[in-house]
Amino acid sequence: MDFEQAATFQPTPIVDPFGRSISYLRVSVTDRCDFRCVYCMSENMTFLPKADLLTLEELDRLCSAFVARGVRKLRLTGGEPLVRRGIMTLVRSLSRHLATGALEELTLTTNASQLARYAAELAGCGVKRVNVSLDTLDADKFRAITRWGELAKVLAGIDAAQAAGLAVKINAVALKGVNEDELADLVAWSHGRGMDLTIIEVMPLGEIGENRLDQYLPLSMVRARLAERFTLDDIDYRTGGPARYVRVAETGRRLGFITPMTHNFCESCNRVRLTCTGTLYMCLGQEDAADLRGPLRASEGNDLLHAAIDEAIARKPKGHDFIIDRRHRRPALARHMSVTGG
Ligand code: SAM
Ligand code: SF4
Numbered sequence: 001m002d003f004e005q006a007a008t009f010q011p012t013p014i015v016d017p018f019g020r021s022i023s024y025l026r027v028s029v030t031d032r033c034d035f036r037c038v039y040c041m042s043e044n045m046t047f048l049p050k051a052d053l054l055t056l057e058e059l060d061r062l063c064s065a066f067v068a069r070g071v072r073k074l075r076l077t078g079g080e081p082l083v084r085r086g087i088m089t090l091v092r093s094l095s096r097h098l099a100t101g102a103l104e105e106l107t108l109t110t111n112a113s114q115l116a117r118y119a120a121e122l123a124g125c126g127v128k129r130v131n132v133s134l135d136t137l138d139a140d141k142f143r144a145i146t147r148w149g150e151l152a153k154v155l156a157g158i159d160a161a162q163a164a165g166l167a168v169k170i171n172a173v174a175l176k177g178v179n180e181d182e183l184a185d186l187v188a189w190s191h192g193r194g195m196d197l198t199i200i201e202v203m204p205l206g207e208i209g210e211n212r213l214d215q216y217l218p219l220s221m222v223r224a225r226l227a228e229r230f231t232l233d234d235i236d237y238r239t240g241g242p243a244r245y246v247r248v249a250e251t252g253r254r255l256g257f258i259t260p261m262t263h264n265f266c267e268s269c270n271r272v273r274l275t276c277t278g279t280l281y282m283c284l285g286q287e288d289a290a291d292l293r294g295p296l297r298a299s300e301g302n303d304l305l306h307a308a309i310d311e312a313i314a315r316k317p318k319g320h321d322f323i324i325d326r327r328h329r330r331p332a333l334a335r336h337m338s339v340t341g342g
Helices: 056-068 087-094 096-100 115-124 139-146 151-163 180-192 219-229 293-298 303-313
Strands: 024-028 073-077 105-110 129-133 167-174 196-201 232-234 243-248 254-258 271-274 279-281 289-291
Touching: 024 056, 056 073, 056 087, 056 271, 056 293, 056 303, 073 087, 087 096, 087 115, 096 105, 115 129, 115 151, 129 151, 139 151, 151 167, 167 180, 180 196, 180 219, 196 219, 219 232, 219 254, 289 293, 289 303, 293 303
Parallel strands: 024 073, 024 271, 073 105, 105 129, 129 167, 167 196, 196 254
Antiparallel strands: 232 243, 243 254, 271 279, 279 289
C-alpha cells in the first residue's frame, strides 16, 4: 500500500526534540567523483561497491517521503552528483514536486566539470540555482588542489549555467598557503559576474593523506584580510545552514563565511543528510546515523520508512563538536565529506 493512501500513517512535519523543523534534505547521490580535491579525498579512494547504492528509483522514493513530511528544499550533492549515471532521470522525476508546489527548491552542489552538458536540462527541470565549488582561478593551482580537474571545463560549466538562466553561487574552501592570497580576487571575480561567494573553513572529515593542520586557515583571518580591500557589512540573511553573511559595499553582493570550527551554527539547523546507501546523518559533525535502506526495502509501503525517519529525528543532536586532534593528527570524524556531501 502506498504511504499516501495509508490509513495508518498521517504525514506529519518532522520536528526534532529541540523544536527545529526539518525542512531541508541534502542527498549524496554518489560517493564517486571525477576530482580528488586534497581536502576532501585521498588520491586512492576506495568507493562503495555499486550494489550497495540505492537505485535512482529508491532515491526518488526516499526523497519523496521526506517531501511528504514537509521537506521544502532538496539539494543533490556527492561525490560529484553529475557523474552519477542517469542523474537527470532523478532530477526530472523529483521536479514533479516543484510542479505541485510541495517542494520549494531543487538544487545541486557540483564541481561543474559536467555542467556545460547538463545546465540547460537542469533549468528545464525547474532548477533555479546551483552551487559550484571553485577554490582558485589559476589553472595550475586548480590542478594541484583537485589533482584531476581542469579549470577551463569548470569555467565553461559556469558559463553554460549562467547562459541557461541558472543563478550560480561559488563555494571556495580557504586553504592556508594555497589560495589565501587569491580570495579577494575571487570575491571581485564572482561578484563581477553576478555570483555570490561563500568561503568555507576546512573541516576535519576523513583521512585524506594530508595534514589538516597544514590546510587549516581560520576565516577570522580571511575576513580581516578581505576587510583591507572591501567594506564588509554584517547582514541578517540566514539560510538555516552554517553560513554567516556580509554584504560587500563595493559590489553590492553577498559574501558568506562557513566557520564550523570557530562558530556554532547548530541552534538554527533545519537539515539532515542522506547518503547514496540510504544512511541518514542527523548532524554533519556527529557519527550517529540511521539506516533507511532496510525499512525502504522491507516493504512496498512507506510506513516502516516513516517510522524509521521519526526514530532517527528523535536522535538529532543539539549540536556538533568538530576538533582537529592535534596530538594524534587524526580527523575528528573518519568519514569523508564526499559521503554526506557537505
Ligand atoms: N563534488 C561537489 C562539489 O565539490 O561541489 C559536491 C560535493 S563536495 C563534498 C561539497 C562541498 O564540500 C564542496 O564545496 C567542497 O569544497 C566541500 N568540502 C569537501 N571537503 C571539505 C572539507 N574537508 N572541509 C570543508 N569543505 C569541504
Ligand atoms: Fe569531488 Fe567535490 Fe570532493 Fe572535490 S570536493 S573531490 S569535487 S566531491
